[in-house]
Amino acid sequence: MAATSAPTRSALPIVVPGQLTLRTIRGKNGPFTVGRLSTPIGEFAVKDAELEQYPEGKYDGDFVIRYIFAKSYPVAGGARFEVRANLDGMTLNGIDKLSRDEARSFATQEVDPLDEELGTQPAETPAKPAKASRPAKPAPVQASADPLVDTTPFGVDAPTPAAAAAPGSTEEGDVALFGLLWPLGDSVKLDSTIDRRALRAQIARLGDLGYALDFKTQEWSRQAELQPA
Structure with missing residues (x-):
């Protein structure tokens, strides 16, 4: 064989x-x-x-x-x-x-696993021009597009990619996003073998819907149902 x-x-x-x-x-x-x-x-x-x-x-x-x-x-x-x-x-x-x-x-020096799966290569740093014809305007401060750069200050939670779940703000969007998991119960266990981008969208949407992960059971539960440790 x-x-x-x-x-x-x-x-x-x-x-x-x-x-x-x-x-x-x-x-x-x-x-x-x-x-x-x-x-x-x-x-x-x-x-x-x-x-x-x-x-x-x-x-x-x-x-x-x-x-x-x-x-x-x-x-x-x-x-x-x-x-x-x-x-x-x-x-x-x-x-x-x-x-x-x-x-x-x-x-x-950390690459997004999604970029690895999609075969996306890190962007090359563009060469500086020999001489600018006029003073360049300062670029607005924004999140870096380089997947190797973490622009989130330590101790500050990064915003969730809620937009990735659009049109997840509607029931029709949620049905499409969660598939067989919809309608969601009091607890939800996600399938991590699905497309990574879709998994991230599901995670973001569960947070919007008031769910939190119990890492011991590895299930998402409505926060009202979670008991103090």
């Missing part, structure tokens, strides 16, 4: 204790989430779509690693190499806030 072309992986998933550190970064497509998983067998980058649902922080728990693979991709001015873990599940026990240094460690 011919060998598969998929990344090299272990014969069976393994379960390891560890800590998953998540950082939410503001990019050209809106907020995106990247993670680092520290375990007794090593430290890995994690960029599974499942993580899009979770607020940034440090999560302790047990993690089911489906496979581990090497990944390289272009970044501004060169390339980056990292070892990634693909998760097949996790049981989370608690969450702590990121320190300023931990947050800053994710602030640069």
Whole structure:
């Protein structure tokens, strides 16, 4: 039988204790989430779509690693190499806030996983003109379009991409957005295997509708239904 072309992986998933550190970064497509998983067998980058649902922080728990693979991709001015873990599940026990240094460690050289899936390359920095014919007007301050640059100040939540869910403000739009999940019940479990852009739109819309994620059950519940820890 011919060998598969998929990344090299272990014969069976393994379960390891560890800590998953998540950082939410503001990019050209809106907020995106990247993670680092520290375990007794090593430290890995994690960029599974499942993580899009979770607020940034440090999560302790047990993690089911489906496979581990090497990944390289272009970044501004060169390339980056990292070892990634693909998760097949996790049981989370608690969450702590990121320190300023931990947050800053994710602030640069991170590519939106959506751009990777779409095959979008980071934009090259344009060369400066030799001489301007007249003084250039200062550019207005706005969010950077470069997916490698996080323009969200530390400690300030990035705005949700609610516009991505349009016309999600109407029931007709919600039906189209959530599909078989509609009508939504008191609790909702999203399917992270769908298109990542659609998943982000569902997450943003659930927030607009008054739902919050319970990271222990990995389900979204109406906030009125959530009980204090």
